[in-house]
Every structure is written in structure tokens, then in C-alpha cells.
Amino acid sequence: MRSCMFVLCSALAALPAFARAATIEMEVNGLVCAFCAQGIEKKLRAFPATDDVVVSLEKKLVALSTKDGQDIPDDELTSALTNAGYTVKAIHRESESLDDVRARLKGSR
Amino acid sequence: MFECTPGMGWRVAASLALAVFTSCPAAAKPIAFADGTTIMAEYGAGTMEEAQAFYAPYYWLSLGAGFLRLDSDVMPRTRNIHDLRVNYLVHRWNLDDAQANIFAWGGLGPATGNDFRGTVLDREIGFQADYETRRFYASWVTDLHESPAYSDRIDTVQLGFAPYAHDYEDLAAWFVLQARDYSGGIHDGVEVALLVRLFKGGAWVEAGVTQSGRPQVMMMFNF
Numbered sequence: 232m233r234s235c236m237f238v239l240c241s242a243l244a245a246l247p248a249f250a251r252a253a254t255i256e257m258e259v260n261g262l263v264c265a266f267c268a269q270g271i272e273k274k275l276r277a278f279p280a281t282d283d284v285v286v287s288l289e290k291k292l293v294a295l296s297t298k299d300g301q302d303i304p305d306d307e308l309t310s311a312l313t314n315a316g317y318t319v320k321a322i323h324r325e326s327e328s329l330d331d332v333r334a335r336l337k338g339s340r
Numbered sequence: 341m342f343e344c345t346p347g348m349g350w351r352v353a354a355s356l357a358l359a360v361f362t363s364c365p366a367a368a369k370p371i372a373f374a375d376g377t378t379i380m381a382e383y384g385a386g387t388m389e390e391a392q393a394f395y396a397p398y399y400w401l402s403l404g405a406g407f408l409r410l411d412s413d414v415m416p417r418t419r420n421i422h423d424l425r426v427n428y429l430v431h432r433w434n435l436d437d438a439q440a441n442i443f444a445w446g447g448l449g450p451a452t453g454n455d456f457r458g459t460v461l462d463r464e465i466g467f468q469a470d471y472e473t474r475r476f477y478a479s480w481v482t483d484l485h486e487s488p489a490y491s492d493r494i495d496t497v498q499l500g501f502a503p504y505a506h507d508y509e510d511l512a513a514w515f516v517l518q519a520r521d522y523s524g525g526i527h528d529g530v531e532v533a534l535l536v537r538l539f540k541g542g543a544w545v546e547a548g549v550t551q552s553g554r555p556q557v558m559m560m561f562n563f
Contacts, residue, residue, distance in 0.1 A: 270373020
């Protein structure tokens with residue numbers, strides 16, 4: 232019984248980490264205007280796995296959260312941004328939630 | 341064919357020189373983004389009215405239709421041109437803090453006017469070069485319309501300055517100085533205008549006046 236409780240508690244404690252969608256950050260060159268951002272956002276939102284997208288012209292950064300348990304491979308993201316007309320410098324995954332990224336970007340302005 | 345008016349060579353040279361010194365052309369891009377639709381309309385100081393609609397299947401190609409009316413302010417001469425147009429992104433430079441583009445386009449369609457009879461086939465060819473950061477913008481656009489009855493060319497140079505660097509969700513504000521030269525007796529001299537440009541999301545509005553006090557307004561929507 233005690234071991235069952237331990238497993239249950241461990242699983243509950245781990246839930247928020249699983250429930251939180253992954254955040255993918257992409258550094259993009261050529262991102263200077265709202266229309267650029269609009270085109271990129273439209274491309275990325277077309278992925279079924281996309282939950283939300285944030286674009287920062289200031290940081291030249293595109294951040295994307297995926298739906299629970301889903302991911303988008305780097306090569307597909309690179310292809311989407313290239314096909315939107317932009318150059319991807321780097322892609323990295325962060326443990327930070329997209330809301331936190333959004334708040335960080337707003338706070339840095 | 342329109343005749344060359346005295347001083348036209350100087351005006352074209354001045355316009356081209358300005359384009360060279362500013363390194364790029366201005367005005368809305370003929371391709372906004374892939375899988376995007378662009379609708380734009382411009383009232384240009386009484387000498388030019390234009391409306392266009394494009395769909396871009398790719399970021400480097402858009403297809404659409406347009407209407408252009410030219411109304412000379414120095415003689416009773418008008419043009420009404422309808423055309424189908426293809427826009428092509430020749431090259432794009434995605435830089436760290438800037439983007440530069442070269443576009444080309446071509447079109448075909450019927451045209452009428454008040455100094456020739458019937459309807460003629462208008463052939464359009466144009467180029468645009470632009471350079472843009474979040475605070476500075478420069479562009480040069482040349483648009484040539486030819487038919488058996490006329491040859492009209494419009495060169496437009498714009499220099500833009502943003503008082504603050506906007507982000508995606510902000511209202512972007514720009515002050516734009518524009519110089520436009522018409523061939524074919526549409527306007528005498530280089531037409532200079534001071535414009536204020538505002539855009540947010542997919543909506544763009546630009547308005548101002550020329551040196552002779554005539555209004556110029558342009559609206560564009562991307563979705």
C-alpha cells in the first residue's frame with residue numbers, strides 16, 4: 232500500500248512536467264517587419280502539433296509551444312521557415328513555458 | 341507613343357540618382373508572405389489611382405490582377421489599364437538586422453485612353469529593390485506600361501524613418517519621403533510627397549501630401 236502511494240505521488244508530482252508543452256526557440260535572420268512575422272506565424276501554426284507561437288522582432292526570435300506529448304522535428308521547422316522566405320540561424324529547445332518566454336521578451340523591451 | 345518633354349531626361353536622371361544613392365526602392369512589397377493574400381489601393385495625388393489583389397502560393401511568387409488609372413495634370417490625357425500580373429522575388433538577403441529584396445513583375449491586359457481609339461493590349465514590366473531595418477527603409481520601384489499607343493513609366497523612390505523600433509504586436513509608425521517621376525506627360529517635374537505610414541498586423545495605411553498640397557493615400561491588407 233505504501234509503495235502504491237509512493238508511485239501515485241511520484242506520478243502526480245511529475246504531471247506538470249509532462250503536461251507542460253515543450254518550447255522551441257528559433258533564431259531567424261531577416262525578421263524586420265510585422266508582415267515577416269505574420270508569414271512565419273501562419274506557416275508555423277499550420278503544423279498540427281503547434282499550440283502557440285510568439286514572434287519577437289527585437290530578439291529576432293520565433294518561439295513555439297507544441298501540444299502535449301507532441302514535437303516538430305528541427306528539419307521540418309527549418310523547412311517551414313525557409314519556405315516562408317527566412318534564414319534559420321539556430322533551433323533550441325527550452326524547459327521554459329511559452330508564457331514565460333513571452334513574459335521574458337516583454338520584460339526585456 | 342508619348343513624346344519626351346523638355347527636362348524629362350533630367351527628372352529621370354535625378355530619380356535614378358536618388359535611387360542609386362539610397363540603394364533601394366520603396367512601396368509595399370508585391371509578395372507579402374507565402375500562402376498570403378494582399379489587397380492594396382492607392383490614390384496618388386490625382387495623377388495615379390491603383391488597385392491590386394494578389395495571392396502568393398510561395399514566398400517568391402504571387403499572381404493577381406490590377407487596375408491603374410493615369411490622369412495627366414499637364415494635358416487632357418488619361419489611361420485606364422487592367423492587367424493580370426505575375427510578381428517574382430528575384431533575390432532576398434536575410435541579414436542579421438535587415439532584409440533586402442529584388443522583385444520583378446510582368447503583366448498583360450486591356451487598356452483604354454482618351455488620346456487613342458479603342459482598346460489596346462498593355463504590356464507591363466517592373467522592378468523593385470528595397471532595403472529595410474526596423475528603423476530605416478529605402479526602396480525604388482520602376483513600372484513600365486507599353487502598348488502600340490503609349491509608353492508610360494513611373495519611377496518611385498521612398499526613404500522611410502521609424503521614430504521607434506516596433507515589434508510584431510506594436511503599431512508601427514514611419515515617416516516616408518517619396519519622390520515620383522512620371523514619363524509620358526502625366527506630371528511635369530518630380531513629384532515629392534511626405535507621408536506617414538502606420539501598420540499593425542496585416543493592415544497598412546499610408547497618407548500624406550505632395551509638395552503641391554495634393555493628397556496621397558495608400559492602404560494595404562495582408563491575410
